[in-house]
Amino acid sequence: MSAPLGGDRLALDITARPQAELEVTTAAATIALRGSTTDPAGYDVQLTADEYASLNWLPQPLISTRGSTLHQTYTVSLAASSRLLLREEQLLGRTAEPPGHLTTRLTVRRAHRLILDQHTTYGTPAPAWDGPAVLIRHRACGQLLVVTPDPHPIEEPLHLGGNPADGYAVLARRQRRPAHHRHCAHPGLPAPPPRHRARTHTTQRVEVGVDLKPCQCSPFGGRRWWSPPLCDQQD
Template identity: 35%
Template sequence: MRACAAVATTLSADGRTMVSRMASDPPLTLRQTGPSTVHLVSTAAGPLGGDRLALDVDVAPRTTLELGSVASTLVLPGEGESEMLITARVGAGATLRFAPEPTVLATGCEHRLIVRLALEPDASVLWREEIVFGRYGEEPGRCHARFDVTCAGRPVLRQEFTVGDPALDASPAVFGAARCVGTTFLTATAKEPLVADGVAVLPLAASGTLVSALAGDAVELRSRLEWGERAACVDGDDSVAYGGPADGPGIQ
């Protein structure tokens, strides 16, 4: 299966954000749930092995878009490798919050997740990805994730990792006993690096912050990522990040 979906914003004459385009293609179905909020609704099983899915996001200058999903994405095995390609452009002075529910890697799946995020100066972004290593009681499938961020054409972040290699996953230097991994990229720049139980907050060389976390379950993972997001935004003043529970992991 090949499917493509797209969402775009535009600035109205009175300065409000308008969702000017929503194109859906099952299983990628978009629904507008607020003035500047859109959710992905899965209308078919997938991705399955061999599927090629693509999502295109275009946030016009000085507009705001919050993009989420109503449920987790379950990646299932099939014939060959599945792929999810997300391409996003965020204009000058625009705001994007991308925070879907977790991706769950079912046993036997072969998946590739590719994100290409292009920013213009003064764009404000929070981009969160969460991956769960299989359903309850099962071993995870395999996933190769690649995340590329540029600002005004210059590299900000290049990151990739693989889940589902038994020879590596159980290593204390990789995932150890964790069952979930997650990252958040923010344009806000943390004042200094922070390391706590299962989470790291790392300012990037150019600008921005990468929050990385491991956890035993999806609830713990979300809590750790939100703690890191709040920590990064204390000095970064990024309006797209909001807090979860007030308590978080203790700083080591």
């Protein structure tokens, strides 16, 4: 939708009642525009999931255009036995266009207890949002949040690569499927043949043996690491 414009106040209040399964999406992206006034726009989303309910909030991206100012909030209230899947995506500017000023705040409470309070700000006059510690030249960001009542064991962190200045490789566990190591692809570097593989099992133990190579494609000016796929199964 081509909204909100400057000065607009939009609000959504969505509730999944007990034992209901609700999925909400949008037909198109939300575009924050400048409008006829310089007043900031507001977009407030209230999400509630009652006992044993499942709520999926999967909208299309939010686009922050030049000259716009938007304050967006997500307020999530979950029962102890409910489930949440929340996707949030922001595109900062259209093609070859600087973004407007965008602030977002996400708060999540489960059984009346605060479990997440996240605040992000992009675009002028926010300081350092496009600096080397945040986005640099990138203009798209987002997150996927999953909250479930099921207990999850706490695993020890797995670091591949010993020098923080060089960056770390990432080993991501995929549920009910073997783990894959997502390598950093660079069009100028041919992929080497596989030397070692790592496999995961249904237990928490992960065996790792990879041959890491430097890849000169880090946006931070340092090096990232890459390796061949860690299992025979491909996507």
